[in-house]
Amino acid sequence: AVWVLAGITVALFGILPRFALAGWSALGVVLAIWLLGVSLALDQQVLNVSPFTHLPKLPGSEMVTLPLVWQLAITAALVITGLAGIHRRDIART
Numbered sequence: 001a002v003w004v005l006a007g008i009t010v011a012l013f014g015i016l017p018r019f020a021l022a023g024w025s026a027l028g029v030v031l032a033i034w035l036l037g038v039s040l041a042l043d044q045q046v047l048n049v050s051p052f053t054h055l056p057k058l059p060g061s062e063m064v065t066l067p068l069v070w071q072l073a074i075t076a077a078l079v080i081t082g083l084a085g086i087h088r089r090d091i092a093r094t
Contacts, residue, residue, distance in 0.1 A: 001051035004071050005030065007078030014085025 009023030033042070033050045047053050054067040 001055055001071060003075045004051040004078070007075040007082070010082035011078040011085070012082070014082030017089075 005023065005027055008026045009020065012022055013020040030050045030052065033047060034052060036042075037047045037050075051071055054071065056062065056064050056067070
């Protein structure tokens with residue numbers, strides 16, 4: 001789930017470099033959902049915004065790999081998009 005947040009930051013830096021600091025906003029939203037979501041009785045759709053919601057609660061429950069595979073795929077897509085955006089820029093190579 002942390003890699004999803006890192007992927008968001010890489011994608012923002014690659015596509016919209018001025019908004020790269022918005023990656024911190026994504027972290028803030030995830031933390032706010034984690035800290036306040038249940039106590040404010042937020043809808044499950046709002047809680048599902050956080051990638052940590054989809055992780056299996058180990059060791060108390062069964063290990064489910066499908067959410068981990070989805071998060072890995074989303075992270076890979078975000079990082080590839082971000083790196084393509086960085087590669088597209090006019091940056092001098094040494």
